Amino acid sequence: MYRILLVEDDQSLATLLVEHIEGYNYKCHNCSDFDNIEEEFKRFSPHLVLLDINLPKYDGFYWCRKIRQLSICPIIIISARNGEFEQVFGIQNGADDYILKPFSLDVVMAKINGYIRRTYGDYAPNRSERAIHRGHIKLYLESLILESNQHQVTLTKKEAMLGSMLLEYSPKVLSRETLLSKIWDDENFVEDNTLNVNIARLRKKFEEVKASVDIEAVRGLGYRLVIKEIE
Structure with missing residues (x-):
């Protein structure tokens, strides 16, 4: 809806x-x-x-x-x-x-x-725009739409940037420093909790589209996104 x-x-x-x-x-x-x-x-x-x-x-x-x-x-x-x-x-x-x-x-x-x-809907330009496609998940980079299992949700720009990096490198671990430097211009002025908050919001968006993924926090390193196989 x-x-x-x-x-x-x-x-x-x-x-x-x-x-x-x-x-x-x-x-x-x-x-x-x-x-x-x-x-x-x-x-x-x-x-x-x-x-x-x-x-x-x-x-x-x-x-x-x-x-x-x-x-x-x-x-x-x-x-x-x-x-x-x-x-x-x-x-x-x-x-x-x-x-x-x-x-x-x-x-x-x-x-x-x-x-x-x-x-x-039917006239959306999704097919011609840049998208990351991993398994049953699509992330459209211009329209900021996350799609899975015939469900869609709109992301914020930060959520889309974060999601695109995690999807692209899945299942590799991305360090906190890498994520912060790519998404925020200067990570030295970003509060420690900022990344955690955005990760939590992104997890919720994946849940909304019924995506079978885990965004895992790897202690002392960073985060990785693991895509589960749909049974």
Whole structure:
């Protein structure tokens, strides 16, 4: 089931959108913590984001840039700001589309269905993009999609970089220093727990797609990914 993250502080509108979107067999979650939208994005790992502009503390343009640093999933802005500047600025900050309020729910669903289909479905460019294929697992490097057993999940850029290295070198051990230096520009300024946290998130993503893998911590060395045979 594809996941839609809704970032809308008008609760009556948010409730209406969630109910309507989930009626089309999507899982839709509306943000509850508008100070930490980035963290909610990481936890929910959506396939598409519906993003309002007028939000508490930071506006939608700010959060659009933040989300775009983590993922290339489609972002659709929904806003009452109808000026040409706002629409251009939204696209320049990483949005894929801009829907003006008030809007038709049918138009919103048509946009969602279209972007999901083009990004992940029949019209997705997965076949032509770079991918790592190991056993029953595929990791698409441009769209940041992990696929296994007919299940898909979207990764963050860091998760995709980490996963691609572990898959490519599987079942060899990669040292912590190698992983940190390749994925973060300067490992000297990265906290020791950062890699552990990202490994834990990646393990969860493999579980979501029912992949038969173990990411093993090798004491004093680093990590290795072992792919199990499917019985």
